[in-house]
Amino acid sequence: MKKLILITGLLGSSLFAQTNEKIEVPYVPFPVKMGKGFEAVQANCLMCHSFGYILNQGRQSKKFWRGKVDKMIKHFKAPIDEKSAKIITNYLFEQYGNGKKQ
Amino acid sequence: MQRRDFFKKAAVAAGAAALGTNSLEAGTTQQPIDNRKVSNVAFPEKRPLIMYSDRPPLLETPRDVFTSTLTPNDQFFVRWHMPDIPTHIDPDTFTISVNGLVEKELKISLNDLKTKFEQVEVAAVLQCGGNSRSAFKPIAGGIQWGSGAMGCANWKGVRLRDILDHAGLKKDAEWIGFNGSEKAAYYETPNFIRELKLEELDDHVILAYEMNGEDLPYLNGYPLRLIIPGTYSDSWVKMISNITVTNEYKHLFFMDVAYRVPDNACECETHDKRAPKTKPIHRMNVKSVIGYPTRDSVVSHKSHVVVRGVAWDDGHGIKDVMVSVDGGKTWDKALLDDGKLGRYAYRAFRYPFKPKTLGKITIMTKAINKIDQEQPLAKDIQWNHGGYKYNGIDEVTVEVV
Secondary structure, X not given: OHHHHHHHHHHHHOOOOOOOOOOOOOOOOOOOXXXXXXXXXXXXXXXXXXXXXXXXXXXXXXXXXXXXXXXXXXXXXXXXXXXXXXXHHHHHHHHHEOOOOO | OOHHHHHHOOOOOOHHHOOOOOOOOOOXXXXXXXXXXXXXXXXXXXXXXXXXXXXXXXXXXXXHHOOOOOOOHHHOOEEOOOOEOOOOOOOOOOEEEEEEOEOOOEEEEHHHHHHOOOOEEEEEEEEOOOOOHHHOOOOOOOOOOOOOOEEEEEEEEEEHHHHHHHHOEOOOOOEEEEEEOOEOOOOOOXXXXXXXXXXXXXXXXXXXXXXXXXXXXXXXOOOOEEEOOOEOHHHOOOOEEEEEEEOOOOOOHHHHOOOEEEOOOXXXXXXXXXXXXXXXXXXXXXXXXXXXXXXXXXXXXOOOXXXXXXXXXXXXXEEEEEEEOOOOOOOEEOEEOOOOOOOOOOEEEEEEEOOOXXXXXXXXXEEEEOOOOEOOOHHHOOOOOOOOOOOOOEEEEEEEO
16 A cells, blocks of 8 residues: 555656657658769758758759858858858759759 | 768658749749658657658648648647757756746746646647748748648647746836747857747737647647747747746847748738848738648549638638639638637638539638638739748649549
8 A cells, every 4th residue: 555655656746748758850861962062061051950951942043042051151150161152052053953043 | 870871872761852843933922832742751759741851850731631620749740940959858857947037036847837827728720930832933932831831739838927927027027038948050059039029928828738638749849838829830939948038129030030021011022122121920811721622632523522621810710711612713601610719729611512523623712801801812922032921722623533
C-alpha cells in the first residue's frame, strides 16, 4: 500500500509529456544541382538552412538572388564576404535562375 | 555519412522540393500550386506531409485534410525560422519568465500554469501570412506554399492578461515582447522575438499548452505557444520562454522587415515599382479552401457528391460560402456547420450535388464574411513582393466519369 501511494505521488508531481525523449528531426536529401560555386553554397548557406529553402524560392532573377544573399548578410548576420557572395549569387542564378538580370 | 556526400547524392526523397510547375512569368495571380505530393519522410509526431525543408522544418498540410473544423495535430503544418530548435524540453523543470516593467518578476512552471490560473480554451485558425504564395506571378520571394500552410485547433491555456495581472504591470508599460526558444547558427542573428502593443491584447490572447486535447507537438511549439486569434501566425511565438514588458518598441527584423505588405489601400505594388511604405500583415482576410474533391478524386456521373471545405476570416465570422460546380457560371449557397467553435475557428461547409456532365468540371468556392467582405477571383488579386495574404476564390478541377 505504501508503495502504491509513493507511485501516485510521483505521478502527481510529474507532468505527462507526449514525447519523453529528445525528438529527432530527420535529415532529408534534396535534389541539388552541381555547378560552379557549389562549394561556397555548402560552406556559407547550409549552416543555417537546408537546400530545400533555396529550391522552393522558385526560379528567380539575378537581382533576386543577390538580394537574398544580401538579406542573409544584413539581417541574419551571416559572415559571408563579398567574394563568396558573388560566387554564391552566380551559382544560384545559373542553377535556379529565370534568365533575367532584374 | 558526411553532409557533403549527402548532398552530392542529389537524391530522391525531396518531396515538394522541385521547382514550381506553374508558368513562370504570366504576370497575373493564379491558383496556388496544387500538385505536390506528401513526402515519404515523417517528422516527429507528424504523419508524412508536404515537405519543403528539414532545417528549419517546413511542412504543409495536404488539401484533403481540410474537410473538418479542426485539423489533426499530426497533420498540422509546421514553419520555423531558425535551424536550431530545442529537441528536448523537460516539462517538470520548464519555466516561463515574466520580467521588465512589472511589479514582481515571475518564473512560472508548467504545473503552476495548469493549476494556479483560470484555464481557458479558444478554437482558432493558425495561418502563415505566406499561405498560397505560389499563386503570385511573378514569383514572390519565399517558400512557394500551396494552400496548406494553415490549420485550425482548439487551444487550451491561460490568458496572457491573467499572467500579466499576476505580475502587475507598471504604469509606463506599453509593449510586451515574446521570445521563442529557437536559436540561429550565429550569435549575431536576430532572435525570433515579437512585440505586441498592450492595447492590442484582448482576452482571447492566450498562452497555450494544449492543442486539440493533447500536448502541443514539438514542431508546433511544445510546451507553450502564443495564440492570437484572428491574426496571421508570424506573431504566434512557439516554445515561448520569456515575456518582457517594456515602454518602448525595439526594432526587430521579423516585425520591421519581414511579414509586411504595401501600406496602401490595395496592399499592392508591382515588381518594377515597389511601394515606398509597408505595414505588418496583421489580421487575416476572408478565405475558403476546398478539401474534397481534390484533383486526384474520381467522381462518378450522376452520383451524390458532397463538396467539403473550410472557410474563415479574422473573427468577424463567416456569413456564407458560395459554391460553383460549373467553373463560376452559377453559384449556390453551401451548408455551414453549427459554428459552435466560435468566430475564430474554421466553418466547415458542404455542398451536395450530382454531376450531370461527363469530363472535367471546375468546382469553386467563395467565402463571404459578416461585414460582406468576399474572396476575389485569383486573377483579380494584386501582387505584393512578399506574396502575402492571398485569398483568391478556390478552385479544384475534377474528372467526372
